[in-house]
Amino acid sequence: MATFITEECINCGACEPECPNTAIYAGGVQWEFQGATHDAISNDFYYIVPEKCTECVGHFEKEQCAAVCPVDCCVPDPNHPETEDALFARAKQLHPDRAFTDLSAATSRFRK
Amino acid sequence: MDERLELGIREFNAGRYFEAHDILEDFWREYRENDRVLLQALIHAAVGYYHLDNGNPKGCRSQLSKACLKMSSYLPEYWGVMLAPLYSSMQVQIECIDERWQLNTERSELLVRPRIQRCHRVAGGFLSIS
Numbered sequence: 001m002a003t004f005i006t007e008e009c010i011n012c013g014a015c016e017p018e019c020p021n022t023a024i025y026a027g028g029v030q031w032e033f034q035g036a037t038h039d040a041i042s043n044d045f046y047y048i049v050p051e052k053c054t055e056c057v058g059h060f061e062k063e064q065c066a067a068v069c070p071v072d073c074c075v076p077d078p079n080h081p082e083t084e085d086a087l088f089a090r091a092k093q094l095h096p097d098r099a100f101t102d103l104s105a106a107t108s109r110f111r112k
Numbered sequence: 113m114d115e116r117l118e119l120g121i122r123e124f125n126a127g128r129y130f131e132a133h134d135i136l137e138d139f140w141r142e143y144r145e146n147d148r149v150l151l152q153a154l155i156h157a158a159v160g161y162y163h164l165d166n167g168n169p170k171g172c173r174s175q176l177s178k179a180c181l182k183m184s185s186y187l188p189e190y191w192g193v194m195l196a197p198l199y200s201s202m203q204v205q206i207e208c209i210d211e212r213w214q215l216n217t218e219r220s221e222l223l224v225r226p227r228i229q230r231c232h233r234v235a236g237g238f239l240s241i242s
Contacts, residue, residue: 008171010133010159014141070137070155072178 023052058091201226
């Protein structure tokens, strides 16, 4: 995962419904993945689950959380860079029932 | 101009920064002109002071810096909004936060919360109104 929410988050919640992978949760809310429930990563503001974030590769031309965030607090995580291939592989894993087309400028921020 | 700009400014001036951001964000989502970045600058400003009031100077500094960056192209006035005084106040606030971190000093300006003033043009100059 290479997108995270900084402490500038004002908890407006605009990002949560935009995520195609349901990777975003409100602070203090437990997150779910593959049938398991996990403790919240942040209790104070919205957070992105690394295992579920694909930076919108496979879905959109740019990260949707960042696009709707009014305070620019959904940002690339410099400590966790990931390749397009890795992110696309994760997208396919998260959505096994979906037929993904080859990546293009419309479905990957890496191809602007 | 959309009344939400007016309402957002009113909330900002009342110190209700979360409410100000909420109203301006609602407007920002729908507004698609090139100057929507100025709306975002005002949102950054509101959120910055919200963070300051809630004990998050780091968040404040970051938001005010973003506000100044996005506002700079629209100085001194745009949409009948006096931006230059707000811009200056935010710059001072950033300095105050930096000094507190680096020098452990507390400037009185840390407590200052700017008001956004409206204006309209009169022959050859500006008339400022609240």
